[in-house]
Amino acid sequence: MFRIRRIFDSVVPSNQRAISQVLEILRAQFPTARPIDFEKLPEQLTDPLKYHYRSLLLVAEDGLGKVKGFAMLLHFPDVRAVYLELISAAPKGTGGGIGGALYERVREEALALRPLGLFFECSVDDPLVIQDQAVLKNNKARLKFYERYGARPIINNDYASPVRPGDRDLYFLVYDNLGQSCPLPRTALRKIVRAVLERKYGDLLSESQIKEVVRSFRDDPAQLRASRYQKERTTTKYDIPHKPIALIVNEGHDIHHVKDRGYVEAPVRIASILHEIDKSGLFRRLNPRRMAERHIKAVHDRHFVDYLRRACASLSPTQSIYPIIFPLRNLQKPPKDIELQVGYYCMDTFTPFSSNAYKAARGAVDCALTGAEEILSDSPLAYALVRPPGHHAERRVFGGFCYFNSSAIAAHYLSQFGRVALLDLDYHHGNGSQDIFYTRDDVLTLSIHGAPPDIYPHFSGFSNERGEDAGLGFNCNYPLPFQITAERYRRTLHEAINRIRSYKPRFLVIALGLDTAKDDPTGSWPLMPADFCVNGQLVGQLKLPTLVVQEGGYRTRTLGMNARHFFEGLWEGHNHSLLQKK
Structure with a gap:
């Protein structure tokens, strides 16, 4: 198994290792x-002005x-061309679909830039030129x-002519x-050929050689060689602007069901959202992958994680434990009794743990990390639809119905590959993050x-x-009064979005509270639903690879409708510029 991700710079350690x-x-x-x-190569990623192209x-x-x-x-934006400079599997790494997966991803990335096409060089397959039969076989x-x-x-051109006799x-x-x-018009093609030759081979070719090759492209429009190895076929256009949102659902969430009176964090929440967002047609469902506990x-804190696992496993299926005492003055000596330890690791009196709390919270983390891997690969948008929630869980305590902070775990994971903005849109402060x-x-x-x-x-x-x-x-809180208008909320969201733009992250994680x-x-x-749609559009206009964690x-009567409107707005905002050009 492998994933494909884009390297944005040579600064982050994980990127340095990859390069x-x-x-x-x-x-x-x-x-x-x-x-x-x-x-x-490393400099190409960060200095497009020097090389006159973006890598x-x-x-x-x-x-x-x-x-x-x-x-x-x-990427040569001035001549509307994308040039594939290099593509290669590791030594002894051919097979396994790596070459095909890479080229398909190349095509997607290229088309998203709206070029006239993708150009690259390929060694000739002429037996009069290539005498070595093994080389000829590889070229074919x-x-x-x-x-x-x-x-x-x-x-019908001289591009494949020798540089030296x-x-x-x-x-x-x-x-x-x-x-x-x-x-492909001749005028446009000649500009592209000149750009390639000058910017890639300017130190090898003379100006007269470049002019000679450029002028040799005489067909208008350009003509392609007839297929020699495949039957002629019509290629299918990639629908990049309509790429669906990766949806990862915590299927096992309902094992965590606290039926105590007033406990509103119930399994029906997920069903309510799924029922509505399925109507949008915006999502493709993926199975969550099991992730190692080391990510949590x-x-x-490892002692907190170990305690939650052991304590939950010690309870009967119908048992829930609430904290009864809190160690305000001495955090250095945790009690040995499991029930007393609840207060040591919990921040409030209304978040119990049960026999399945750990398992359900682990499942939520798996979904969030799977979503993170999706946006590292080829999904511009991903949604981890999970419960229990997580944004109140701090480094060493749980609370607010939250056990593990799935949003923060995913943000930390993504931070190995570039800077991350974590935007919490829940009504309650994201104290855990x-x-x-x-x-x-x-x-x-x-x-x-x-x-x-x-x-x-x-x-x-x-x-x-x-x-x-x-x-x-690098921590920004926007506290708002008990009573506000939708317009006041939008103004505040604009302020937060502007701060994100100035930070210039590579990824965005949204802790989505409805x-x-x-x-x-x-x-x-x-x-109201229309407000969620507008707010989703505003966030989508950042056009960042975005993971949304529930x-x-x-309020289950409107929960699904609000979720659907948010994602319709998010998707539209994220894809708006591409749709306009279509």
């Missing part, structure tokens, strides 16, 4: 290439972070592979129209919530709580 492995593959697979062509690096990694293959694309196999996608050499290392210029039906312990990231600057935490001390959790969420040490300025809705039993605000929302 280092890419360079190893390059040296092994292309031993005759110039070292300078490899050494510039996109995709890596296929296994679960241990080992790079199994990669692809490097160059490559061209056969690309023909499956409708990509073929552009004919006797040179037999010759390449076709191959064109993939990405399923688009428009012909990367965010939560604040506590976990308060001294860090690689995860920006923002929370719009009912103002303390009147609203739970009462003792956190003040506007002057801005972070500490390296995290100073308890901001009118008549929610735990809230006091007036938001938190609160307890």
Whole structure:
């Protein structure tokens, strides 16, 4: 198994490790290439002005972070072209679908940039030029592979001419129209060819050689070689703007069902949301993957995690335990009795644990991390529909119906690959996420919530709580009064979104509380379905790879409708610019 993710820079340690492995593959697979062509790779990602193109690096990694293959694309926006500079599996890494998966992802990334097409070089398959039969066989196999996608050499030109007399290392210029039906005009093609030759080979080719090759493209529109290895077929256009939202549901959530009077965090919440969002047609359902407990312990205190697992396992199926005493003065000596320890690890008097609380919370974490992996791969939007919620769970305590902070665990996981903004839209302050990231600057935490001390959790969420040490300025609270208007909420959301833009994260995690809705039993605000749609649009317009993790929302009569409207707005906002150009 492997996933494909995009490398945005060479700063984050996980990206540095991936780039280092890419360079190893390059040296092994292309031993005759110039070292300078490899050494510039990290700089290409961060300095498009120097190279006159923007570079996109995709890596296929296994679960241990080992790079199994990669692809490097160059975007020439001024001539509306994407150029596939390199694509390669690791040595002995062919097979297993890596090449095909990488090229399909390349096509998706390219089409999202709205180019005239995808261009790349492929070694010629002419037996008069290639004498070595093994090399000729490999060249034919490559061209056969690309023909499956409708990509073929552009004919009637001198692109595959030798740079120096006797040179037999010759390449076709191959064109993939990405399923688009428009012909490729000669004027546009000549500009693209010139851009490729000047920006990639300007130190090898003279201006006269470049002019000669450019002028050799005389067909208008450009003509492609007839298929030699595949039957002619019509390619299917990728519908990138309509890519569905990855939906991961915590199927086992209903094993955690506390039936005590007044306990509103009930299993029916998930069914209510599913019933409505299924109507939208925006989602594709995925199974959650089982994730290691180490991801939880990367965010939560290991003693707390171990205690919750042991304590839940010790209870009968019908038993729930609530805290009865809290160690305000001595946190250094936890009691040995399991029931007394509840108060040591819990922050309130209305969040019990039961025999299945740990299992259900683990399932929620699995869903959130699966969603995180999806947006690291090829999903622009993912939704972890889970219960129990998690955003009140701090590093070493649970509470507010929350046991493990799924949103924070996913944000921490994503932070290995780039900066993350965690936007909490629940009616109640995201105290858990604040506590976990308060001294860090690689995860920006923002929370719009009912103002303390009147609203739970009462003792956190003040506007002057801005972070500490390296995290100073990277925790943003937006407390709002008990009674507000939808317009007031939107103005505050605009403020939070502007802060996210200035932070320039690579990923966005949304802790989605729907308890901001009118008549929610735990809230006091007036938001209606239309408001959720508009708010979703505003967030979607950030156009960041976005993971949404379900938190609160307890009025089941309107819960699903509000969720559907939020995601319809989110999807529309995220895809709006592409739809406009279609």
